[in-house]
Amino acid sequence: MSASSTAPGGAPGPGGLRGLLSAWVFDKQVPAGVGFLRALGTALGVVLVAQALTGMLLALCYVPSPDHAYDSIRYLDEEVRTTLLGREFAVGRFLRGFHHWGASAVIVLAGLHLLRVFATGAYKRPRALLWVVGVAILGVLLGFGFTGYLLPWDMKAFFATDVGVNIVAQVPRVGPALADLLRGGPELGAPTLTRMFALHVLFLPALLLPLAGLHLLLVHQLGITPPGARVDEPEVKGAPFFPDHVVRELLVATLALAAIALVAWRLGAPLEAPANRDAHGYEPRPEWYFLGLFQLLKLFEGQSIVIPTVIVPGGVATLLLLLPWLDRGKERSPAKRPFAMTIGMALLAAVVGLTAWGWRESQVEEPSKPPPYVRVGDLSYVPPSSPPFAPPRAEGAAGATSGGDAAGGGAEGSADGAAAVVAKGEALVASYECTACHLLHGAGDTSGAGAPELTGMKGGHDAAWFALFLLDPVKVRPDIEMPSAADLEMNDGDRAALAAWLAQVSAR
Amino acid sequence: MIRRGFLATTAALLGAAIAGGFGLLATLFAKATSRWPARHATRWTALCKLSDLRDDAPFETSFTFERFEGWYREKVARQVYVTRDAQGAPVVFSRTCTHLGCPVKWKAQSKTFRCACHGGVFDASGSVVEGPPPRALDRLPCRIAGELIEVEEA
Ligand code: FES
Numbered sequence: 001m002s003a004s005s006t007a008p009g010g011a012p013g014p015g016g017l018r019g020l021l022s023a024w025v026f027d028k029q030v031p032a033g034v035g036f037l038r039a040l041g042t043a044l045g046v047v048l049v050a051q052a053l054t055g056m057l058l059a060l061c062y063v064p065s066p067d068h069a070y071d072s073i074r075y076l077d078e079e080v081r082t083t084l085l086g087r088e089f090a091v092g093r094f095l096r097g098f099h100h101w102g103a104s105a106v107i108v109l110a111g112l113h114l115l116r117v118f119a120t121g122a123y124k125r126p127r128a129l130l131w132v133v134g135v136a137i138l139g140v141l142l143g144f145g146f147t148g149y150l151l152p153w154d155m156k157a158f159f160a161t162d163v164g165v166n167i168v169a170q171v172p173r174v175g176p177a178l179a180d181l182l183r184g185g186p187e188l189g190a191p192t193l194t195r196m197f198a199l200h201v202l203f204l205p206a207l208l209l210p211l212a213g214l215h216l217l218l219v220h221q222l223g224i225t226p227p228g229a230r231v232d233e234p235e236v237k238g239a240p241f242f243p244d245h246v247v248r249e250l251l252v253a254t255l256a257l258a259a260i261a262l263v264a265w266r267l268g269a270p271l272e273a274p275a276n277r278d279a280h281g282y283e284p285r286p287e288w289y290f291l292g293l294f295q296l297l298k299l300f301e302g303q304s305i306v307i308p309t310v311i312v313p314g315g316v317a318t319l320l321l322l323l324p325w326l327d328r329g330k331e332r333s334p335a336k337r338p339f340a341m342t343i344g345m346a347l348l349a350a351v352v353g354l355t356a357w358g359w360r361e362s363q364v365e366e367p368s369k370p371p372p373y374v375r376v377g378d379l380s381y382v383p384p385s386s387p388p389f390a391p392p393r394a395e396g397a398a399g400a401t402s403g404g405d406a407a408g409g410g411a412e413g414s415a416d417g418a419a420a421v422v423a424k425g426e427a428l429v430a431s432y433e434c435t436a437c438h439l440l441h442g443a444g445d446t447s448g449a450g451a452p453e454l455t456g457m458k459g460g461h462d463a464a465w466f467a468l469f470l471l472d473p474v475k476v477r478p479d480i481e482m483p484s485a486a487d488l489e490m491n492d493g494d495r496a497a498l499a500a501w502l503a504q505v506s507a508r
Numbered sequence: 509m510i511r512r513g514f515l516a517t518t519a520a521l522l523g524a525a526i527a528g529g530f531g532l533l534a535t536l537f538a539k540a541t542s543r544w545p546a547r548h549a550t551r552w553t554a555l556c557k558l559s560d561l562r563d564d565a566p567f568e569t570s571f572t573f574e575r576f577e578g579w580y581r582e583k584v585a586r587q588v589y590v591t592r593d594a595q596g597a598p599v600v601f602s603r604t605c606t607h608l609g610c611p612v613k614w615k616a617q618s619k620t621f622r623c624a625c626h627g628g629v630f631d632a633s634g635s636v637v638e639g640p641p642p643r644a645l646d647r648l649p650c651r652i653a654g655e656l657i658e659v660e661e662a
Contacts, residue, residue: 046526053530057537061578068579075545075579082540091536243515250522257526479581 024220030245031226032238037116038224038245039252044109045212046253047102047260051144054099055201061092062151064197066190069153070274071479077271078459090268097264103145105260107289110138118323118344121332122225128324130218133211135320140208142289147200149287150193158275159284161196162188167297170309188277231330268460273468273476291358292351316347418500425501428494429454437482451482455505466499545576552651552658556590559655561598564632566591566614566621568603573661588648589614589621590657591632598657601634602646612645621645 030038061080063072073096080092114134117123123131150161165188169179184191224245226235239245286294296308319326327340334341429440437451461469470490473482485495553571560567566589574583587603589612601621603611610625620637621630628639635644649660 050530053534057534060537061541063579071579079545079578080537080540082536084536089536091533091540095533095537240512243512243519246519247515247522250519250526254522254526257529261529479576 025242025246026240028241029237030224030239030241031229032236033227034224034238034245036248036252037120039249040109040113040116041219042249043252043256044106044113045216047105047109047256048208048212050257050260051099051102051106052205054095054102057095058099059201062197064151064194066153066193066275069151069193073152073154073271077268093268094261094264097268098260099148100269101263101267102260103148104288105256106141107145109256110141114138115348119334119341120225120227121327121334121337121340123324124327124330124332125231125324127218127222127225130215130222131324132321133215133218135317137208137211137215138320139317140204140211143204144200144208145287145289147196147204150196151200152269152271153193153275154272155275155279155282156270156272156284158188158277159279159282160286161192163284163294164286164290165192167293167309170297170305172306172310175309225332228333230332273465276475285362288355288359291362292354295354295358295361319347421497421500422504423501424494425497425499428498429501432488432490432494432498454502457502457506459506461503461506463496463499463503466502467496470495470499541578544578551661552653553661554653554656555588555600555650555659556657557655558598558652558657561590561592561657563592564619565616566601566632568614571659575661586648587611588659593633598650598652599634600648600650600657600659602648604646605641606636606643606645607639607641 058076061072061076063069076092076096077090078093080095081088081090083089084091117131117134146161146164149164150157165179165182168182169175171178180186182192182195183189184195223235226233229235285291293308293313296312297305300307327337329337329340331337429435434440434454439451439453441455442453469476470485472484472486473480474484485492490498551573553573555571556569568587568589570585570587572583572585574581576582589601589603591599591601593599605612605623605625605628607623607626607628610623612621612623612628612630614620615622619632621632621634622628623630623639623641626640628641629637630641630645631637633644634647636642651658651660
């Protein structure tokens with residue numbers, strides 16, 4: 001962030017706050033040739049502060065207990081609203097979206113920062129400790145990602161965390177005990193949620209703060225690595241740290257924040273059905289930055305499970321931590337470090353490759369982009385033996401046997417078939433007497449129930465969600481009263497059609 | 509020097525934009541989470557029979573209703589006194605003293621509501637007779653529905 005220097009003229013600068021500011025900010029110079037690439041670390045720091053702030057706000061409305069975690073998240077998404085410039089603004093949804101996508105941005109920025117430091121040989125003397133602290137910070141950041149994942153307590157959170165902890169359990173000898181420690185028991189449950197929350201908001205910040213403080217202090221003491229200079233070359237001073245480099249840092253940080261905000265505003269954060277441990281057949285997928293490890297795990301079994309669980313992660317961590325001592329050459333320029341660069345590139349390629357591979361496989365399982373109402377055709381067939389919370393996804397056997405039932409004869413998957421399903425759904429509103437409680441286009445009776453207007457419903461749910469909801473509304477939304485599909489004697493085809501229609505007429 | 513001034517201004521503006529953005533976000537969030545969701549439309553709950561009403565003899569009763577406190581569904585009990593006014597219309601008083609919220613109690617001999625906490629006294633129409641309460645007892649919206657008196661959840 002800054003370069004070492006003394007006050008002009010070598011005389012001791014003024015004391016107090018001004019002196020401190022001078023020493024830390026105003027009288028600093030950065031080495032010649034420093035550009036935007038050297039601003040990634042600060043951008044990461046700023047995004048981390050943003051994560052802390054949004055996390056603190058979210059904690060005001062979050063309950064780390066299975067009976068209310070999901071409700072509190074849904075409350076945040078749907079009911080924490082206000083007006084901004086005369087327009088309705090779902091500030092809770094935005095905030096949760098920001099924290100969710102911000103987590104990805106943290107990993108991206110940390111990765112880029114690490115790559116930059118590696119490629120420019122900045123981990124070399126005298127900055128070995130700075131590098132080691134940075135690697136430790138990366139570990140803590142991954143810990144944040146993992147512990148935060150369970151908190152929404154939806155299907156994805158539950159099963160992805162389950163898999164994550166099971167990976168830990170695979171570690172020979174100590175694994176099972178370690179997994180119990182993480183879960184607070186033999187299976188994922190209430191203690192796990194409370195633990196993950198405590199780790200996420202208390203333990204990990206307590207680790208991160210001193211590490212980040214030390215990292216900053218060392219940057220301050222040692223200064224930015226002079227680009228391209230050999231370890232034993234004297235540093236050539238360039239532009240002043242303030243404002244020249246500070247502007248670069250703030251520009252990159254602002255860009256990162258703006259990108260996160262844009263995605264958060266457009267997408268919010270995903271929320272599936274509430275966690276249900278009986279939902280067999282739900283295929284969990286971890287967050288993208290764990291996909292590589294996840295994929296690696298698929299390649300080994302039996303005795304060799306020790307390779308993906310211990311040897312590879314442990315090896316990479318050791319390699320990173322020891323890098324300054326493994327590569328003791330005096331050259332920093334990437335062109336003059338062919339061996340280190342080759343190894344680094346190979347590792348990077350492996351990580352990217354595994355992640356991409358894992359990503360592709362996870363996409364195969366989920367139809368990529370069909371409009372919501374086409375997916376329902378696939379959903380309409382729910383085998384009688386399936387648990388009430390069969391995953392709301394269209395795939396495999398269910399997809400293959402899905403039926404003309406919902407598509408109204410034949411053309412399911414095509415736009416015509418989908419339109420027919422939707423039309424059928426609208427027609428069914430009358431036959432199931434939905435308007436006994438709900439309004440439809442403003443008409444109907446709402447005296448008893450406070451049931452919402454059927455069109456323009458909020459929440460951005462797709463047909464799959466509605467299909468699941470109609471099956472057993474109270475299970476999905478414990479806070480409401482509504483008869484289940486069984487109560488209404490609604491068959492699966494009708495349910496799919498209604499769901500398709502509801503999704504199409506709900507608010508976007 | 510002009511360049512330096514421009515860059516310094518840019519840095520200050522960017523810093524202010526980031527800080528201001530988060531300040532605004534926190535303010536909006538604080539505002540939006542400082543009230544409960546109006547998830548239930550107003551509902552009327554049966555309180556007592558119309559024939560239960562007596563002149564000048566408020567009687568104590570209670571009703572319960574459910575509401576959402578943020579994400580939490582809570583069953584709330586409300587204690588009230590029911591009486592009727594000079595025109596014979598039903599009146600439902602909240603038992604909560606308007607001073608600092610202790611429950612008031614009807615005293616038949618003096619025909620007053622008395623609050624034990626700081627000696628607040630209200631007459632049968634709820635008006636303050638003496639003591640620190642700043643205003644008359646709160647009245648809950650009520651209506652006659654056939655034989656019943658219904659009160660609005662609040
Ligand atoms: S609370 Fe009733 S008089 Fe103070």
